Amino acid sequence: MIRVLIVDDEDLVRSGLRMILDTADDIEVVGEATDGAAAVEAVRCHDPDVVLMDVRMPGMEGLSALTEINQAAAPPKVIMLTTYDLDDYVHTALRRAAAGFLLKDTSPQDLVTAIRTVAAGTAILSPAVTQRLITAFAEQQPPATAVAARAQLELLTEREAQVAHGVARGLSNAEIAREIAVGEPTVKSHVSRALTKLCLANRVQLALLVRDAKGIMGG
Known part of the structure; x- marks a missing residue:
């Protein structure tokens, strides 16, 4: 219950x-x-x-x-x-x-x-609502914030970074798995490791970090 x-x-x-x-x-x-x-x-x-x-x-x-x-x-x-x-x-x-x-x-x-x-x-992390809020506010972050965010993301492996970007786009684990052609449990494991490496509490914070980094990463 x-x-x-x-x-x-x-x-x-x-x-x-x-x-x-x-x-x-x-x-x-x-x-x-x-x-x-x-x-x-x-x-x-x-x-x-x-x-x-x-x-x-x-x-x-x-x-x-x-x-x-x-x-x-x-x-x-x-x-x-x-x-x-x-x-x-x-x-x-x-x-x-x-x-x-x-x-x-x-x-x-x-x-x-x-x-x-x-x-x-x-x-x-709803693509319809949450992603819009994250995008709107993260784009207002100063350059120093973007630099710090990018430095944190560099701690991730290439695959973990791919998964993190999928999370920032509001995709579910299943959707990310289909997009990068791996199993859903693998995606879940990548998300968990990314959160641990970056000392983050949840997927929303991970998405915000990716959006902050986009200030200098582009796209």
């Missing part, structure tokens, strides 16, 4: 999310919180596997709460919720090891799938 905590300052949003998640047999909503401070306390009390948390809230907003939640020894996966598909806060949240983000108009089916995906250890 996947234990989920819902964090949003709007009662209707929390109620709607709970109704959707209650339809899934493998998901249990263990608590709700109305701001970041309450979310941090609720994580301690309920020990959720996944936190759905609004980015913008009064009091302690989602980004500050994410930072505090991730200080735990075994923090839950945090999915940031936003009304906007290009939100400055979301970009920072992804860099601080959020498992990903969803728009609040995400379909019920996609919401449930996202929670299952994140609970299984894979960050959300």
Whole structure:
């Protein structure tokens, strides 16, 4: 059973999310919180596997709460919720090891799938939404950031770098496997090794690093 905590300052949003998640047999909503401070306390009390948390809230907003939640020894996966598909806060949240983000108009089916995906250890990286946000903000990084990112990527083997670029394009492991003609387990292994070498938490951070490097790599 996947234990989920819902964090949003709007009662209707929390109620709607709970109704959707209650339809899934493998998901249990263990608590709700109305701001970041309450979310941090609720994580301690309920020990959720996944936190759905609004980015913008009064009091302690989602980004500050994410930072505090991730200080735990075994923090839950945090999915940031936003009304906007290009939100400055979301970009920072992804860099601080959020498992990903969803728009609040995400379909019920996609919401449930996202929670299952994140609970299984894979960050959300949707070509339709997440890649657009990553591209928009990474292109604004200064040259020094691009130089540092490229230096990090040089730690990867050629095959690991190929896989990393596939991740940055929003491709799934299966899609990358088909593209470079290897097995899906091989791709998964390359992703894991790349994350370890680069000291990154998830696929989203790997994608951001590749996008930063493109400032001087081109394409």
